Amino acid sequence: MRASNHLIGVVNFLTFLLSVPILAGGIWLSSKANSTDCMKFLQWPLIVIGVALMVVSLAGFAGSCYRNTFLMYLYMWAMFFIIAALIGFVIFAYAVTDKGSGRPVLNRAYLEYYLEDYSGWLERRVSDNSYWYKIASCIRDSRVCGKMKRTVNGIPETTDMFYSRKLSPIESGCCKPPTDCGYTFMNETLWSPGGGLVGPSPDCARWNNDQQILCYACDSCRAGVLASLKHSWRKVSIINIIVLILLVIFYVIAYAALRNNKRMDNDEPYGETRMTKAHPSALHF
Known part of the structure; x- marks a missing residue:
């Protein structure tokens, strides 16, 4: 006993x-x-x-x-x-x-994220506009995009250096435009159309260089989350x-x-x- x-x-x-x-x-x-x-x-x-x-x-x-x-x-x-x-x-x-998972991109170390690759209860929850507003505000307040910026010996990183980085899903989906939009890198969160055609994805029109907007309204940002x-x-x-x-x-x-x-x-x-x-x-x- x-x-x-x-x-x-x-x-x-x-x-x-x-x-x-x-x-x-x-x-x-x-x-x-x-x-x-x-x-x-x-x-x-x-x-x-x-x-x-x-x-x-x-x-x-x-x-x-x-x-x-x-x-x-x-x-x-x-x-x-x-x-x-x-x-x-x-x-x-x-x-x-x-x-759902990230997709590899030619000549990029980071992955791209697409909302259509995800489905189910969690995807519907994140995609709901009323709920997404709270998530986007949280991501913005976390300043995750502002923390992306890097310098080497006081000099901002180059385009090739940025393309060789392995970004987190949220950094890739929310802090920059999708690669297939055709924007030109200026710095980590500043991109220019570069005189070329912008891709047909709705996210291409949602991108904004305003640091309070960026790609927080993009489907790629939802996919990154x-x-x-x-x-x-x-x-x-x-x-x-x-x-x-x-x-x-x-x-x-x-x-x-x-x-x-x-x-x-x-x-x-x-x-x-x-x-x-x-x-x-x-x-x-």
């Missing part, structure tokens, strides 16, 4: 440690939401799961230490629902970020899958230990009764 309780206590302590990377992943998504991704609600399910796992593991640890059966069963049921919620979150994260979200979520999902596998293993161990405790509790009265019948003299001196 005592050995099983100790095992459950160790499992609960390890479960508490596993709640840390889940909570850290939610906090990291929150920091991304406040800086570049600007989708401010997606991180909360993960944060809630991490906090719930932390609280439940502490309750289970207390139950194993004080041999509180109620806390132990509460821990098992709560863990079941937490594992189910984490599975649901991982499936949801992969489902809504399943489609979706690509950035996909990259962030996939990173977190890999950690969540590893944690989920360990949680299932720990849950099975804790369940087996709890069943062993229950079996031993049921066997003790029977064992004592059998011993009393076999050795009645044990009660008489």
